[in-house]
Amino acid sequence: MTRTDPTDVPRPDARLHFGVFFQGVNHWTIWSDPSSGSQIDPASFLRVARTAERGLFDAFFLGDGLRLRESEGGIHELDVAGRPDSITQLSALAAGTDRIGLVSTSNTTYNEPGDLARRLAGLDLLSGGRAGWNVVTTHNAWTGENFRRGGYLDHADRYRRAEEFLSVARAVWDGWAEGAVAGSAEARSWSVPGAVGHVRSRGAQFDVDLAPTLPRSAQGHPVIFQAGDSGEGRDFAARNADVIFSAHGTEFDDALAFAEDVRGRLRAVGRPEDALRILPGTEIIIGATEKEAEEKERWVRLEQVTPAVALGIASRLWGFDLSGRDADGPLPAEDPVVAAYTGTFGTRSVKDPGAVVAEWRARAEANGWSLRETVIELGPQRGHVGTPAGLAEKFARFARHGAVDGFNISPYLVPDGLDDIVDLLVPELQERGVYRTAYTGTTLREHLGLAPVE
């Protein structure tokens, strides 16, 4: 295998940053396998976080979701579901880990900035400066039914609220001057007079007036992550985030185009191009040989997309209930029904189901695929499959050409799914000089190589 000449690339010194996403709710985490563990037992979380730490990962991520998904008139039964409150879970992990970043996905629509900023600051202090916040928004009234706030937010307001939320949160995190607390018990007061500020914010979304109760952590502020892929979301990230997630990390050209787009948006808002780390979400399937890796991928896909899951996905595309059909037979003959988006599955509606179904039919016919095979083949691209050396070579190219800064890895098995990545892939990456061989800092901000907070 020929290696890339590391000097003939835009970023010869690039280093990959890995995160691990402990997905709470999804059908990609295989639960049917005997080696699959609990999705709620603290031991599972600790095992994944410690494995990631052994592999010198930057961060451990938890997702958010404030209402259980529904399908066909009831709670959706087929997927892994049930997750902890992320800041609570991560505060426990802060006690059981030393270096890895702890990133909470927390919603700005159904939280209040004074409260959430304080919780995140607490996590940041308890972890010695390892907290991150993946900022997500929602506006749907369906989620709002779980909150006293209700579904009060207009779609257009969700990013406005998020942005104002962040600015209040930053003010809370900056509330205490350096050295705000007395050095000894003999001081006249516990805090130095005037060193603890007050946050007053009166905007379109918030009217708050509070005294921050915490100093800055070792990293200044929690690291801000953002995952929206729309133009609105990318602009929000360009203005506000330290790290952007994306679904653009499987194909090199697609990843590079996304990265170029993000860098253009950064330039447009006057931020340096390296102010934002790009970490696409991915799944990594490893085999000792290419053939073994492909066989493993086949197994993974069939476990992920069971006949029932395939019919569920097809039902959402067709717009009516297809359960009971034969997933291993041909695609349904009926035309799709354009259903109004209800938001109940936590996914966007398919914009033009007719066109998608026509495409599915053409591809299935040309390849002789069953419905289930079609769902597997034409579903979202899930990631990378190969040998440790082959994957390391590929990832080095992605990083050195500026297509990604790393990956946020979703293991298909919990809690053991990270083991072969840490044991087999990481050493290959280290050998190629694109992955750290030791943590050089103690904070998440340092792991990511981000500029200190001013």
Next chain:
Amino acid sequence: MPRPALHLAVELDGDGAHPAAWRRAAHAPGELLTPRRLTRTAAAAENAGFTLVTLDDSILPPASGTDPVGRIGAVERAAFVAASTSVLGVAPVLATTYAEPFHVSSQLASLDHVSAGRAGWVVGVEDDPAAARAWGRPLVEGDGALAREAHDGLRVVRDLWDSWEDDAVIRSVATSRYLDRKRLHSIDFAGETYSVKGPSIVPRPPQGRPVVLARAGLVPAGLTDVALVGGPTAGETAAAAGTAAAAGAPLAFAEIEVALDTPREAAGERIADLERYAPWAGRSDRLRYTGSADGLVALLAELAGKVDGVRLLPLVLDEDLSVLSRLVLPELFVRRLATRPLPGSTLRTSLGLPRPVSRFAAGPAADADATAALVREETR
């Protein structure tokens, strides 16, 4: 016949119950807000043999002026403490005055999961108008409205804990079903000021429901597990426990502020030292004990059999926790006035409380009975 043993709880917030306790702490003031200090204090409480620690909280600073104005959120501290201890129960204060009950329920259920069944909840109230401004929410004003928000919040939180039956995760490979949707329930709470749909996003906690502690009278006694009671004297405290029990509280704990003689200084001198900076404002619904370790053992012996447990609020944690640990708790254990929690126990088990069945799992008839009982309790 031996009297039932007392359950022992201790409040670990800040540097102690006195607002100026930080002046006698064994660490630099800023060290209060570090994981190292929290770990050390929790380990001391666990090693001493306490069954439960409570952690006070508010969005507002714990004090003002010359006293501490810093505090990490109680849920975050509790989760951290849970992960660094093994048998200690952990109960943060959380108020549903302004917080979203859906989040409160998830946080406490998650605390129970990360602690393998050692979570409690001290139901709080945010009665300072500054809290409304800090939350950015309309002011909840007056005893009636504050009680309503506490009560409604508690109902929602409990129902959300029950909204997953214990066996809702079925992992049926044959049918491809991870969950059985019939064992997940909307709670459809509709109160005076808001409604909540459910079910929870967190599977049912290991204890079914984390242990609920509340000051007597704040919420219906039948909705709680432990009433926190007190009075200016031991007799009045015992009477308050009796009242709570009659109202339907399964257990009543006396709250006792304690300042103990240390090897170097008498309790009175220690208080006088701190009173130079700030008064130790009394609360009429809390007993206060000042004096020797023996005297505290005698007081607790007097209360044993009249209350089910005590929640101690030490003057200065770094000083009083050490005396409690070396002189008071060992004597209580020797005299079988109290017991240490057994390894592997949930907090409910340690407290002798049954593990509740989800009210949605009990079947329609049992559910109707439970609702009727609840209505009786709440209208008492």
